[in-house]
Amino acid sequence: MTTTTRSAPDASDALAPETATAVKALTQEVLQSFDQAPARLRTLLQSLVGHLHTFVLDNDLTEAEWRYAIDFLTRAGHITSDTRQEFILLSDTLGVSSLLDLLTNSRTPESTPSAVLGPFYVEGPPNLPEGTDISGGHLDGDPVLANITVSDLQSRPIPDAVVDVWQANQDGFYDVQLPDLEGPVLRGRLRTDTKGRLSFWTILPAPYPIPDDGPVGQMLSAVGRHPMRAPHVHFMIAAPGKHTLVTQLFVEGGDYLDSDTVFGVKQAITVPFPVQNDPPPNGHVAPWRRLDFTFHLADQT
Amino acid sequence: MTTTTRSAPDASDALAPETATAVKALTQEVLQSFDQAPARLRTLLQSLVGHLHTFVLDNDLTEAEWRYAIDFLTRAGHITSDTRQEFILLSDTLGVSSLLDLLTNSRTPESTPSAVLGPFYVEGPPNLPEGTDISGGHLDGDPVLANITVSDLQSRPIPDAVVDVWQANQDGFYDVQLPDLEGPVLRGRLRTDTKGRLSFWTILPAPYPIPDDGPVGQMLSAVGRHPMRAPHVHFMIAAPGKHTLVTQLFVEGGDYLDSDTVFGVKQAITVPFPVQNDPPPNGHVAPWRRLDFTFHLADQT
Numbered sequence: 001m002t003t004t005t006r007s008a009p010d011a012s013d014a015l016a017p018e019t020a021t022a023v024k025a026l027t028q029e030v031l032q033s034f035d036q037a038p039a040r041l042r043t044l045l046q047s048l049v050g051h052l053h054t055f056v057l058d059n060d061l062t063e064a065e066w067r068y069a070i071d072f073l074t075r076a077g078h079i080t081s082d083t084r085q086e087f088i089l090l091s092d093t094l095g096v097s098s099l100l101d102l103l104t105n106s107r108t109p110e111s112t113p114s115a116v117l118g119p120f121y122v123e124g125p126p127n128l129p130e131g132t133d134i135s136g137g138h139l140d141g142d143p144v145l146a147n148i149t150v151s152d153l154q155s156r157p158i159p160d161a162v163v164d165v166w167q168a169n170q171d172g173f174y175d176v177q178l179p180d181l182e183g184p185v186l187r188g189r190l191r192t193d194t195k196g197r198l199s200f201w202t203i204l205p206a207p208y209p210i211p212d213d214g215p216v217g218q219m220l221s222a223v224g225r226h227p228m229r230a231p232h233v234h235f236m237i238a239a240p241g242k243h244t245l246v247t248q249l250f251v252e253g254g255d256y257l258d259s260d261t262v263f264g265v266k267q268a269i270t271v272p273f274p275v276q277n278d279p280p281p282n283g284h285v286a287p288w289r290r291l292d293f294t295f296h297l298a299d300q301t
Numbered sequence: 302m303t304t305t306t307r308s309a310p311d312a313s314d315a316l317a318p319e320t321a322t323a324v325k326a327l328t329q330e331v332l333q334s335f336d337q338a339p340a341r342l343r344t345l346l347q348s349l350v351g352h353l354h355t356f357v358l359d360n361d362l363t364e365a366e367w368r369y370a371i372d373f374l375t376r377a378g379h380i381t382s383d384t385r386q387e388f389i390l391l392s393d394t395l396g397v398s399s400l401l402d403l404l405t406n407s408r409t410p411e412s413t414p415s416a417v418l419g420p421f422y423v424e425g426p427p428n429l430p431e432g433t434d435i436s437g438g439h440l441d442g443d444p445v446l447a448n449i450t451v452s453d454l455q456s457r458p459i460p461d462a463v464v465d466v467w468q469a470n471q472d473g474f475y476d477v478q479l480p481d482l483e484g485p486v487l488r489g490r491l492r493t494d495t496k497g498r499l500s501f502w503t504i505l506p507a508p509y510p511i512p513d514d515g516p517v518g519q520m521l522s523a524v525g526r527h528p529m530r531a532p533h534v535h536f537m538i539a540a541p542g543k544h545t546l547v548t549q550l551f552v553e554g555g556d557y558l559d560s561d562t563v564f565g566v567k568q569a570i571t572v573p574f575p576v577q578n579d580p581p582p583n584g585h586v587a588p589w590r591r592l593d594f595t596f597h598l599a600d601q602t
Contacts, residue, residue: 019407026403029564030396037524045524047360049395051352056400059348066401073388077378087374091367094350095331099357100367102327106320223338223346263330
């Protein structure tokens with residue numbers, strides 16, 4: 001980034017009086033241009049304009065820096081596709097997604113904490129039968145038998161809840177990042193039975209880097225941050241009359257729990273995936289693990 | 302845009318204590334993640350994070366609104382090409398480009414005021430001889446004979462200054478917006494003679510809408526703003542040892558001078574294009590006009 005050296009931390013203090021007057025008039029003019037907008041849109045855009053103008057002024061932003069920002073956004077847009085979302089990665093790595101998630105959580109404080117959706121969710125995952133191995137049974141990694149219960153805030157089971165699950169493979173890739181792969185892998189939709197339960201086999205999730213070959217990866221590299229996510233499995237759980245829960249279960253003792261690059265780790269959803277000493281059922285190989293977890297869904301408001 | 306009704310103007314006041322604590326901790330963690338960045342980058346990214354988080358909190362942004370923003374940026378990226386720059390249009394229509402321009406101007410207060418570059422500049426325009434008609438002589442619109450002088454702040458002529466000029470046609474289109482057009486039209490590069498002068502023929506610029514078939518156009522429409530720019534001719538003037546001047550000359554008496562959608566009009570560069578009573582020279586048709594203007598360039602600092 002080309003920069004011009006600036007001395008004042010708040011450049012608006014250092015503006016010549018005629019420039020300060022012109023700046024104030026300009027910002028007012030821009031704010032007023034949104035006066036006729038629908039209420040919520042007006043609020044958001046006037047707030048955005050205020051923040052953008054303050055950012056430019058306080059930092060005495062140079063044209064070279066502005067051009068860099070335009071180019072950054074352009075490159076982010078061009079690398080974004082049906083299976084790659086650089087703007088979500090940007091939101092994630094700037095902590096905006098996790099902040100939104102905290103606000104979302106605060107609306108349903110009694111439910112299982114939510115976590116960010118992330119960029120790898122695919123609408124309409126394949127319907128899978130109870131007990132499926134979503135790894136297809138041939139991927140590297142410790143086999144995990146997941147026993148999931150979905151209940152309401154009073155611990156009453158929720159039957160026929162729709163549970164979407166997705167995770168990365170042992171090398172840290174989601175299926176949509178592997179163009180040679182045929183069909184969904186480590187991804188699917190199951191439904192709870194009459195007791196609010198379902199089970200599936202998978203593999204222990206590994207830590208992995210977020211896609212870092214684009215502008216967001218360059219940003220992380222430029223500021224000396226690693227691109228790693230702590231190991232986790234994604235869940236999206238929906239049931240009639242319930243608030244849809246988007247969350248992740250993190251592997252207790254896993255790497256990067258303290259420096260997850262998207263600031264997504266929460267204590268309450270960091271859970272054990274204990275190694276089992278019994279012989280693995282159904283021809284699965286040892287060492288194998290279990291994941292037992294009950295999700296609590298809040299009523300829709 | 303789907304919105305949830307919010308009552309508090311500043312939602313952070315209304316957060317439950319545990320949420321407020323978690324939010325504060327998250328923002329601190331994100332800010333600290335940039336502590337090791339190079340100084341200017343750290344300043345800009347920490348300032349950006351502060352503004353983004355405040356924006357989300359103060360407006361109690363919903364996930365639906367966040368998704369709309371991600372989608373807006375994605376669509377802006379996908380419509381952006383070598384000849385269409387939606388992020389510059391966004392910067393322009395939110396007044397950010399004009400604000401930057403005011404800051405740029407404040408560094409060279411004695412020179413001719415600058416104006417925004419706009420999205421239609423093309424690097425390396427064709428070199429044209431003195432007296433060229435950049436309209437090719439066959440476009441609708443009043444012919445204009447432009448007599449341009451380039452001087453320094455002491456009004457001493459600057460010979461061999463490189464003067465790039467570009468403008469829209471009578472219908473409001475730049476050449477790069479017309480895929481069927483062969484080669485540059487209403488666009489070119491000239492050089493001043495030993496007296497700092499050059500002249501060319503063109504046509505009177507017309508008001509025109511910025512490209513409004515993309516997300517920025519949808520934003521303008523949603524808030525009840527028109528997409529029109531006041532009529533103008535773009536100039537970029539470079540000379541050894543001088544600060545390169547990027548500016549526009551606006552047509553005195555033209556439409557939209559008071560509501561230019563990119564907030565770009567300045568009094569000092571709004572100039573007459575007077576109709577001439579003499580018969581037009583060189584076979585040009587009546588009514589014809591003149592544009593006489595002297596640009597003053599500041600020394601490079």
